[in-house]
Amino acid sequence: MGSDTLMGTAERRGAPRAGGVQVTGHRDPGVTDHDIPAAEAETRTREADVPATEVGRGIREQQYYRPLWVEEPARRRRLPDPVRTAAVRAVLLIAVTLIQAMVAFLCTLAGSWLAFPMVISSVVSTIVATWGALDVWVTRQVWNQRNGVVSMPSSTARALRRERRRARRQARAAARAQGRIRRRGGAGQLSHS
Known part of the structure; x- marks a missing residue:
């Protein structure tokens, strides 16, 4: 077994990588790192090195405040x-x-x-x-x-x-x-x- 095959299995199972980030993406076993362009491979490595807390904070900042319910005006008046x-x-x-x-x-x-x-x-x-x-x-x-x-x-x-x-x-x-x-x-x- 080569190192690429082991790496693909680890990624598929969601094994933790360096920096505590867990990668859960499925990867085609036939595709090797050599097939990925250099710029994209570098971006993936940078994303993997970011701590999980910063990733979570970024996601939280993107989400906007949404109330639990929206009050609508009553369709009918209240009964006497x-x-x-x-x-x-x-x-x-x-x-x-x-x-x-x-x-x-x-x-x-x-x-x-x-x-x-x-x-x-x-x-x-x-x-x-x-x-x-x-x-x-x-x-x-x-x-x-x-x-x-x-x-x-x-x-x-x-x-x-x-x-x-x-x-x-x-x-x-x-x-x-x-x-x-x-x-x-x-x-x-x-x-x-």
């Missing part, structure tokens, strides 16, 4: 609090109902005495889960009508806004009247001239 509460309640009720139905089915297959009570409770639970799902819809409709901007003549949101505006106007008028009385220095007394 009462609606979200009703939705969470409905999801929990539906989950419990599905678990009860599965247990009832398995108890029936096993011929257990627990099958009958589980079937009865899963029927009741189904009714309650249906109510929970309807409650989400009703809560959403009520919230939209009271607080949402619904441009319908029957919307109570308009009437509520009108009442609020009227109350604000009256409060401002009362504050102005109090200010006028204080400026006159009468401390709330009317003059009888």
Whole structure:
């Protein structure tokens, strides 16, 4: 075996070379160092003599900072609090109902005495889960009508806004009247001239 063959095997296996750098490149066993141009061979030897820490630092400098995640704006607005509460309640009720139905089915297959009570409770639970799902819809409709901007003549949101505006106007008028009385220095007394 020649020295070229040994060197090729060492490079293929990833043997450490001088300076602590490990060469893992595969090399064609038929190619010898004589086939590589002189400038390229010199560059390879220089790269092999560079310590591993400097090579790692160079790679680190080339990499740019990339955040772990990119925040995107929400596609939909967050649900109002009462609606979200009703939705969470409905999801929990539906989950419990599905678990009860599965247990009832398995108890029936096993011929257990627990099958009958589980079937009865899963029927009741189904009714309650249906109510929970309807409650989400009703809560959403009520919230939209009271607080949402619904441009319908029957919307109570308009009437509520009108009442609020009227109350604000009256409060401002009362504050102005109090200010006028204080400026006159009468401390709330009317003059009888």
